[in-house]
Structure formats: structure tokens, C-alpha cells
Amino acid sequence: MKTLTSKFWLLAASAVAATAVHAAPFQNGSFEDGPGPKKSGNSVAWVTTLYPGDNSLTGWTISSGNIDYMDTDFWQAAAGQRSLDMSGTQAGSIAQTFDTVAGTSYSVTFSLAGNPDGGAPATKSLRVAATGGPQTDYSVTPSGNSTSNMGWADQTYSFTATGASTTLSFTSLAASSSGPALDNVRVTGVTGTPAVSAPTLSTWAMLGMAGLLIALALRKRRLTG
Ligand SMILES: [Ca+2]
Ligand SMILES: [Ca+2]
Known part of the structure; x- marks a missing residue:
């Protein structure tokens, strides 16, 4: 029974420690994580249309309308396969909420291209926004491009965080099935470090509590062992 109690404290301590380090840094900017695009009907093209509520894109939510999740078999990715x-x-529209430090400036670099299927509109625009940040539109005209030559080009968006978390969103302004193409989203702080938040006061408090619980467990173990 005493061993069980000791085990309980160790479990409790590790649970608290896990919570403390389980932050939500920006993730899956290249859309490589998750189940991936599925073959569509009888088509050999690997593409899946994702709707709000679908969690195929790890870390991201589909906010409105729908998007096509493309495999490199369908068209060349800017990075990886998707x-x-x-x-x-x-x-x-897609969005992701991740940890930021209020007052810190962040740079968002992403690869932009356009669906080269020739569909309207000829120029495809993508709106980027972040909590408390500007709303900026980026445009691309994929004339002369193809699925094997997408013409991916890096674009940069900047924002200053207003809180401990920020929601970054990308919205197509192309009201058709032929929109701007997006890949390889990278978020860095102004110092060039990955957008992982510094431990907050509550994190330190939890770490302190974890240490205390571990010390208690070890003490109990010594007393019972
Ligand atoms: Ca990718
Ligand atoms: Ca489409």
C-alpha cells in the first residue's frame, strides 16, 4: 500500500511536469503531419478536400469554406510531400493558435504559388492575419506554371504578439476551385529563434510543484524502503 502511495506521488509529479512542459509551439507548417491526402474517387490524383471540423491537418483548423490537401503526386510541394x-x-481558410510572448515580434515566412489549372481568377490572392497584427494580402499569377513547375516563392508576414498565444490565419480570396497554393510556413521570433514561448510564471510554479512532489515521493520511498 505504501509502495502504491509512493507510485501515486511519482505519477502525480510526472503528470504535473508533463503539463508544465507541454506547451503549444507552432507546428506542422509544412503540412506533413497527419494522415495525409487520400486518393480521390477513381482519380489517380492524391488530393483530399478538407472541411471545417476535419482534423487531418495536425495543429491546424479549417476555419471556413474548404481547402484541397495535395500530395506531391498531384503537384510539386515547396517542401516535403504535401x-x-x-x-x-x-x-x-485555415488557422493555428500557438504560444507567443506578448510584445515580441515574429516573422512568418511561407511559400506561395497558385493552382496552375488555368481556372479563374487568373491572379490568386491569399490573406494572412494574426491576433493583433495587420491583415496583409499576397497575390500570385501562375501563368506559365504547371503541376511540376509550381513557381513557389517565399513571402514574409510580420506581427507583434499581444498575448501568450496568437492565432495565425491564411484565407483564400479566390472564390473558385482554383486558389493560391500554400506550403512551408515558418514562424520565428525577431532574434531568429523558433517561436517557443519562454516559461511563464505559472510554468515555473508547476515545475516547482513537480519538484516538490518528486522530493516527497523520494522521501516516502526512503522512509518505506
Ligand atoms: Ca509541405
Ligand atoms: Ca481546388
Whole structure:
């Protein structure tokens, strides 16, 4: 029974420690994590249309409309195997909320191209926004591009965090099935470090509590052992 109590304290301590370090840094900016695009009907093209409520894109939510999740078999990705057409069958929007430090400036670099299928509009625009930050539109005209030559180009968006978390969103302004293509989103702090928040006061408090619980458990173990 005493061993069980000791085990309980160790479990409790590790649970608290896990909570303390389980932050939500920016993740899956290249859309490589998750189940991946599925073959569509009888088509050999690997593309899946994702709707709000779908959690296929680890870390991201589909906020409105729908998007096409593309495998490199369908078109060349900017990085890895997967990328997005931000207009699925209509204009779509995705968002991710991650840890930031209030007052710190962040740089968001992403690869932009356009669906080269020739569909309207000829120029495809993508709106980028972050909590408390500006709303900026980026445009691309994929004339002369193809699924094997997407013409991916890096774009940069900047914002200053207003709180301990920030929601970053990408919204297609192409009201058709042929939208701006997005891949390889990277978020860095102004110092060039990854956007992982510094431990907050409550994190330190939890770490302190974890240490205390571990000390208690070890003490109990010594007393019973
Ligand atoms: Ca990718
Ligand atoms: Ca589409």
C-alpha cells in the first residue's frame, strides 16, 4: 500500500511536469503531419478536400469554406510531400493558435504559388492575419506554371504578439476551385529563434510543484524502503 502511495506521488509529479512542459509551439507548417491526402474517387490524383471540423491537418483548423490537401503526386510541394490549394471547391481558410510572448515580434515566412489549372481568377490572392497584427494580402499569377513547375516563392508576414498565444490565419480570396497554393510556413521570433514561448510564471510554479512532489515521493520511498 505504501509502495502504491509512493507510485501515486511519482505519477502525480510526472503528470504535473508533463503539463508544465507541454506547451503549444507552432507546428506542422509544412503540412506533413497527419494522415495525409487520400486518393480521390477513381482519380489517380492524391488530393483530399478538407472541411471545417476535419482534423487531418495536425495543429491546424479549417476555419471556413474548404481547402484541397495535395500530395506531391498531384503537384510539386515547396517542401516535403504535401501542400495546400487554399480554395478547395470554394475559398477556404485555415488557422493555428500557438504560444507567443506578448510584445515580441515574429516573422512568418511561407511559400506561395497558385493552382496552375488555368481556372479563374487568373491572379490568386491569399490573406494572412494574426491576433493583433495587420491583415496583409499576397497575390500570385501562375501563368506559365504547371503541376511540376509550381513557381513557389517565399513571402514574409510580420506581427507583434499581444498575448501568450496568437492565432495565425491564411484565407483564400479566390472564390473558385482554383486558389493560391500554400506550403512551408515558418514562424520565428525577431532574434531568429523558433517561436517557443519562454516559461511563464505559472510554468515555473508547476515545475516547482513537480519538484516538490518528486522530493516527497523520494522521501516516502526512503522512509518505506
Ligand atoms: Ca509541405
Ligand atoms: Ca481546388
